[in-house]
Amino acid sequence: MALMPDPANFHPSWFHNRDYGLMAANPFGRNAMKQGELSRVEVKKGERLRLRFGILLHSAAPEKEVDLAAAYRDFLGQLPKPALATADIWAPSATSRAASSKAAGAAAEPQSGGRTWAKAPVVANQIADVCHPFGYAGQRLDPASYLGRRVDINFNTGLLRTIDVDDSMKPYVTGEIPKMPSGEYLGKFMQGYSRMYLYSGNADAMSRMKKIVRTMRKARAADGWLGTAGRFVSWDVWEHTYVLLGFLEHYLLTGDPDALEGANRRR
Numbered sequence: 001m002a003l004m005p006d007p008a009n010f011h012p013s014w015f016h017n018r019d020y021g022l023m024a025a026n027p028f029g030r031n032a033m034k035q036g037e038l039s040r041v042e043v044k045k046g047e048r049l050r051l052r053f054g055i056l057l058h059s060a061a062p063e064k065e066v067d068l069a070a071a072y073r074d075f076l077g078q079l080p081k082p083a084l085a086t087a088d089i090w091a092p093s094a095t096s097r098a099a100s101s102k103a104a105g106a107a108a109e110p111q112s113g114g115r116t117w118a119k120a121p122v123v124a125n126q127i128a129d130v131c132h133p134f135g136y137a138g139q140r141l142d143p144a145s146y147l148g149r150r151v152d153i154n155f156n157t158g159l160l161r162t163i164d165v166d167d168s169m170k171p172y173v174t175g176e177i178p179k180m181p182s183g184e185y186l187g188k189f190m191q192g193y194s195r196m197y198l199y200s201g202n203a204d205a206m207s208r209m210k211k212i213v214r215t216m217r218k219a220r221a222a223d224g225w226l227g228t229a230g231r232f233v234s235w236d237v238w239e240h241t242y243v244l245l246g247f248l249e250h251y252l253l254t255g256d257p258d259a260l261e262g263a264n265r266r267r
Helices: 068-077 094-105 146-162 165-174 182-200 203-219 236-254 257-264
Strands: 002-005 014-017 023-026 053-056
Touching: 002 023, 002 068, 053 068, 146 182, 146 203, 165 182, 165 203, 182 203, 182 236, 203 236, 203 257, 236 257
Parallel strands: none
Antiparallel strands: 002 053, 014 023
16 A cells, blocks of 8 residues: 655655554654654634545565556646645535535435444534445455455454454553553554444454443543543543544444443543
């Protein structure tokens, strides 16, 4: 996979990969990661910031190399002409707002196999969707293809066999401080489990999500704190972000009020 940022984006992107599958071309956060100057951009109420990126999925025999430079030139040739301004900011029209509001108010469309999100957005989109992708349950990848094999390995070998959910939850049960914030990974696991459940209907993915929600709700402090390190001294805000995203992911998928309560809890 190759990520290709539009040179007309407001700021050049910097790239980083992680061994669990993250690939990022990120125009933000360079200063926070001690990689350069601030990349702040202000978007006023009613305006829009547009960023464009291309994604190239490719495969080749081991002895051959993909010409990524040529692929990037092809991507640049497909961009709108004239090139976008550095910060392409514009206010949505009344027509697009009305169309988006109507679409956002509609119930989620059922997917094949009956698997779909239980909850639809309650805040109307301000920009009408240009296209509507197939639901996860309506998608099928050729298991013999490169992408199909990678998805199978990531799910059946990674999420279901390699990852030990109980070990990741142990700091919340025992109070021991892990080397890295466990909640970040648990939240990301839940996002992966939910989408693979929609795609495949795998019952183990659903049961793991439910187990994480039960354990995290039980471990939460009376004031709502749910971290594995000292308060406001390390990666705790980052950890809480993914914990909340995990709770919300499960709520959107199942409609389980316990998951929403876990995200909202305050004393």
